[in-house]
Amino acid sequence: MAATRTAPRPGAAVAPPAAPPPTARQPRRARAQVGRSLRDLATSVALVAAALLAWEGYKALGRATGDLVPFTSLPLPVATDDAAMPHVWQVVAALAGPASAASDQSLLAYYLQQTSVTLREAAYGLALGAAVGVGLALLMRQIPWLGRASMPWLVVSQTIPLVALAPVVVVWIGGAGFPSWVAVTVISAYLAFFPVTLNTATGLLSADPTHVELMRSVAASPLQTLLLVRVPAAVPSFFTGLRLAATASVVGAVVGELSAGAGLGIGRAILTAAYYYSLAPANLYAAVLVASLAGVVFVQVIALAERLVLSTREN
Amino acid sequence: MTGQATTAPSTAIRLAGVSKTFSTSSGDVVALDDIDLDVPEGGFVSLLGPSGCGKSTLLRVIGDLVTPTAGTVEVAGTSAAEARRTRQYGMAFQAPGLMDWRTVRRNIELPLQVQGVGRAERRQRADEMLELVKLTQFADHRPRQLSGGMQQRVAIARALAMQPRVLLMDEPLGALDEMNREHLQRELLRIWRATGTTVVFVTHSIPEAVFLSTEVVVMSPRPGRIASRIPVDLPYPRTDETRLTDEFQAAERHVRERLHAVLEPSTAGL
Numbered sequence: 001m002a003a004t005r006t007a008p009r010p011g012a013a014v015a016p017p018a019a020p021p022p023t024a025r026q027p028r029r030a031r032a033q034v035g036r037s038l039r040d041l042a043t044s045v046a047l048v049a050a051a052l053l054a055w056e057g058y059k060a061l062g063r064a065t066g067d068l069v070p071f072t073s074l075p076l077p078v079a080t081d082d083a084a085m086p087h088v089w090q091v092v093a094a095l096a097g098p099a100s101a102a103s104d105q106s107l108l109a110y111y112l113q114q115t116s117v118t119l120r121e122a123a124y125g126l127a128l129g130a131a132v133g134v135g136l137a138l139l140m141r142q143i144p145w146l147g148r149a150s151m152p153w154l155v156v157s158q159t160i161p162l163v164a165l166a167p168v169v170v171v172w173i174g175g176a177g178f179p180s181w182v183a184v185t186v187i188s189a190y191l192a193f194f195p196v197t198l199n200t201a202t203g204l205l206s207a208d209p210t211h212v213e214l215m216r217s218v219a220a221s222p223l224q225t226l227l228l229v230r231v232p233a234a235v236p237s238f239f240t241g242l243r244l245a246a247t248a249s250v251v252g253a254v255v256g257e258l259s260a261g262a263g264l265g266i267g268r269a270i271l272t273a274a275y276y277y278s279l280a281p282a283n284l285y286a287a288v289l290v291a292s293l294a295g296v297v298f299v300q301v302i303a304l305a306e307r308l309v310l311s312t313r314e315n
Numbered sequence: 316m317t318g319q320a321t322t323a324p325s326t327a328i329r330l331a332g333v334s335k336t337f338s339t340s341s342g343d344v345v346a347l348d349d350i351d352l353d354v355p356e357g358g359f360v361s362l363l364g365p366s367g368c369g370k371s372t373l374l375r376v377i378g379d380l381v382t383p384t385a386g387t388v389e390v391a392g393t394s395a396a397e398a399r400r401t402r403q404y405g406m407a408f409q410a411p412g413l414m415d416w417r418t419v420r421r422n423i424e425l426p427l428q429v430q431g432v433g434r435a436e437r438r439q440r441a442d443e444m445l446e447l448v449k450l451t452q453f454a455d456h457r458p459r460q461l462s463g464g465m466q467q468r469v470a471i472a473r474a475l476a477m478q479p480r481v482l483l484m485d486e487p488l489g490a491l492d493e494m495n496r497e498h499l500q501r502e503l504l505r506i507w508r509a510t511g512t513t514v515v516f517v518t519h520s521i522p523e524a525v526f527l528s529t530e531v532v533v534m535s536p537r538p539g540r541i542a543s544r545i546p547v548d549l550p551y552p553r554t555d556e557t558r559l560t561d562e563f564q565a566a567e568r569h570v571r572e573r574l575h576a577v578l579e580p581s582t583a584g585l
Contacts, residue, residue: 208410208412210408210410210412211412213380214408214425215429217378217399217404217483218404218425218430218477219400219401228425228428228429232414232416235416313416
């Protein structure tokens with residue numbers, strides 16, 4: 001807390017009172033920060049490596065015991081043959097191999113291309129969902145009775161299974177003459193708006209009561225109180241919601257593609273790989289791997305935007 | 316409830332028969348019961364009393380943040396609601412309540428921004444206020460880079476930014492340590508004398524009330540009533556030496572006796 005710090009003497013802010021030690025502090029702190037992020041990165045990579053080792057270890061165990069739990073006659077929960085659990089290197093080899101017999105494009109390049117289509121839909125969906133989410137949160141905050149009455153229905157909207165709803169959306173929007181990516185975007189937005197609404201509404205309510213009372217004492221209009229106190233107070237919560245929404249928007253886009261019937265997108269590619277699973281099991285794992293890595297990158301981009309906004313606001 | 320301009324120009328605040336009852340789930344609570352009070356223009360009146368005596372409620376009734384159940388409040392010849400609408404009040408609370416997403420200067424500008432004052436004039440007025448509370452060097456700092464005492468000074472500067480006729484303060488020094496507290500008491504007196512603002516000041520500290528005020532209003536709890544009004548005749552400017560004088564200590568003892576007289580009957584009843 002600032003209150004526990006000793007008050008700097010007036011003038012301390014203009015010129016540092018004592019000459020700083022010859023080795024300036026700033027670079028050292030920056031170096032410590034770089035060291036920390038390198039360590040974090042190394043830990044992340046190590047966790048992935050550990051997961052791959054566990055995969056291969058389990059597979060080796062199953063091969064050795066004939067898919068039985070050691071020293072028992074109990075079967076292992078998941079079979080370990082190459083059809084059920086391809087080797088890590090088989091998945092890598094599949095990614096490096098051609099996308100199809102007739103193509104000279106690698107499977108990785110093909111999946112990345114499909115993923116870029118999906119991420120674009122997810123980005124549109126996230127933008128639309130965030131806009132709708134913020135709009136709803138503001139509406140609910142300004143008209144409390146409407147907010148209380150509509151909240152249960154917003155919850156219901158998220159409990160409807162998406163696989164049931166997505167085809168309906170596709171039919172409606174396709175029927176209106178829009179291309180299929182529009183339907184996918186809408187489905188993505190449908191999942192994305194909810195965490196934004198919930199977190200932004202909470203943030204709008206979290207305004208410091210002293211700030212609100214202060215605004216009343218100077219006869220501020222409700223709109224001024226909203227814009228000068230509540231909205232700034234809600235920014236951190238909004239970003240928490242946006243990060244959750246980023247994950248949801250990718251899921252929404254993938255599921256949307258499954259229903260949309262368009263030949264594009266990683267969701268579509270996953271479906272195709274699932275059809276041909278018995279012929280090339282590694283392809284499905286490869287597709288899921290690429291899709292999830294892309295999702296991580298997408299969420300990281302949002303997190304970076306959050307850090308940028310919050311740090312410019314505070315410095 | 317219409318506040319006719321019956322107030323003499325020398326009276327900044329006039330309360331007549333003010334009562335406030337809060338309805339709670341466990342029944343009605345009488346927070347204020349039949350309060351009459353005059354505060355002269357340019358006066359510094361402290362509301363002193365134990366917790367639950369309604370002093371903060373009374374302050375909020377004066378500032379039109381709480382509507383009284385009965386009685387009238389006149390401020391500068393009009394109703395409290397009109398006074399708030401025409402921005403006659405500056406308020407400071409126990410928590411400084413500064414906004415972390417604004418610089419110190421922009422915090423002080425906030426009331427002016429609400430008022431619709433232009434950017435250049437806002438900045439100029441904020442700079443004047445910063446000079447008044449001696450924080451000019453910290454204009455572009457963030458509130459949390461400041462100590463608690465400095466934050467409270469910013470809050471006071473913000474309260475004064477609109478040049479209010481009435482400054483309402485709810486234990487603004489309550490969270491500070493003794494050293495900082497006495498320092499800010501001196502600062503507050505200096506600012507008050509420089510601006511000529513009428514001050515209503517809520518506190519639970521006897522020495523603080525005596526040191527600052529032209530008049531100490533002792534309140535009694537359950538229901539909140541005015542028990543006694545004690546003028547403090549110590550000359551201004553008051554300094555740290557003032558605290559050591561016999562007159563100061565006599566005044567402090569007098570207020571203490573009145574406050575204890577308030578507390579005795581209520582504890583005897585338990």
